[in-house]
Structure formats: C-alpha cells, structure tokens
Amino acid sequence: MINYKQLYERVGSVIGWDFSKITKRTKVVGKKWDYIKVVKKYINKETILLDIGTGGGELLLKIAPFVKKACGIDHSRSMIKTARKNLAKSKIPNVEFKLADAKRIPFSKEYFNVVICRHSDFYPKEVFRVLKPNGIFITQQVGEKDKENIKKIFGRGQHFGKRVGTLMNKYLQELKKTGFKILKKNTYNALEYYANMEDLIFLLKNTPIIPDFNIKKDQKFLEEIERRYKTKKGIKTNSFRFLIICKKPAPQLSSPSARRVR
C-alpha cells in the first residue's frame, strides 16, 4: 500500500504544495468553483481559522489577510518547515503553523470559528471538538473520477475502481453522525489540459494520483497517454472534486415547559 506520509515528506521539502509552475499553464474547460472564494463567504476579520493538512501553507497564506488569526497543521515535518519559510517570506503577522496529526489537533475545545481542509485526511469528532458552537467546517476532496483516463491506462490510481459518490457519502454520513448539520454539498468535473508531458509527469511524481509512480517502470503508460490524449490544447484529462460545508449546531436551550416537566 502506498505510504502517503512518506510521499508528502519527500514532496514537502522540494515544493511544499506549490504547483503554480504547472497550473498557470494548464487550461481548464468547464465549471470549477474557486475554493478561496467559497471560504471567504464564511470568514471575516473576527474569525479564528484552522487549516487541516496545510501543506506548505500556500493556500492558508492567501486566506490569512481576511481573518483575525489563521493556524495551519500538518503531520509532515518537511511541509511544516516549508510552510514556516513561506510565512517568513510573506511577512503576514497572524499565522502559525504546527506539526500535528489531524487525529489530535493541538488546540483546546471550541477554539475555532471556521475549520477548512482541502485534500487531507480529517477526523469529524476532532473537528467538532475544536469548533465553537455555530462554527463552520469546509472540506474539498478529490473524487473517484479524478484523472479517470490516466488511471485507466495505468490500471491503478487514487480511489481507482471505487463507485462515484462512495467517498462523499462516507464523509457525509460520518459528519452527520458526529452532530454536524450539512449546509451544502457540491461536485465538479472539469476538463484539464496539461501543457505538455513534462508537466503531467511533474504532477504524477509529486501527488498521490498514481501510487508508486516510477518514470522508468511506467514509461509504456506515459507513451500511451501521449499517443491517446495529446491534443492541440495539451494533454487531456479531468479534475473531479467534491465539497462539503457543514455547521456545528449551538446547543439547544430547553424550553421553560420542558424544564418544568423535569
């Protein structure tokens, strides 16, 4: 089985989670939501925000100017090291990064107004614990159909062979069971064109899309992708994501009549 932690440890010291070098050349066809815009609907200058699985903090540093305080946790040492370097370069004053696993968030209960988590593991009970009543949890995750044509050629890949909706339903069930009220759920499936094979290889080397990707061993699959999916716009594939926004309800005050009965 792929060791994701090892992968993130290696990638963290090289690029953190900065794919801007290739994404700025990638063409997208179809509707995608803008994750930062989605988050901005739920934050303000009074918000204390946590980002679970923050990577090199690239995303959190873009959100931090719009909140009072922003904290990022990641279980990879190299990611946190890169995040702290990125923070020092940015000179943004209201951010802190901590090395921690999402299983045990190193903050007291009801500390955060908003918790976000993009493409990382999270544990609903732990998110519930650190959120204030009426606090919001936003998560975007990679869906089963992501990079479908590429995974088919490799015959392996992230969530390969799982039925569409399995993951989202699993998260929805777990969140509801924990006590969250689901406010919103959404999916997108957009076409993506990577500028060239080098960009696609960079993506495969540095992400969990294809477990144990090895440029030499997997050469035949890369050749097949180039032969079948190279177009004028670039190398064609797709991006499939789902989004869940939920709320930790405030405890219900019992009505005077209910109190009298007791």
Ligand SMILES: C[S@@+](CC[C@H](N)C(=O)[O-])C[C@H]1O[C@@H](n2cnc3c(N)ncnc32)[C@H](O)[C@@H]1O
């Ligand atoms: C795909 S990257 C996403 C980074 C960032 N959230 C973003 O969207 O730009 C996933 C990150 O989550 C971290 N991660 C995965 N599982 C985790 C866990 N159980 N606890 C803390 N961090 C975790 C990884 O180390 C990695 O840095």
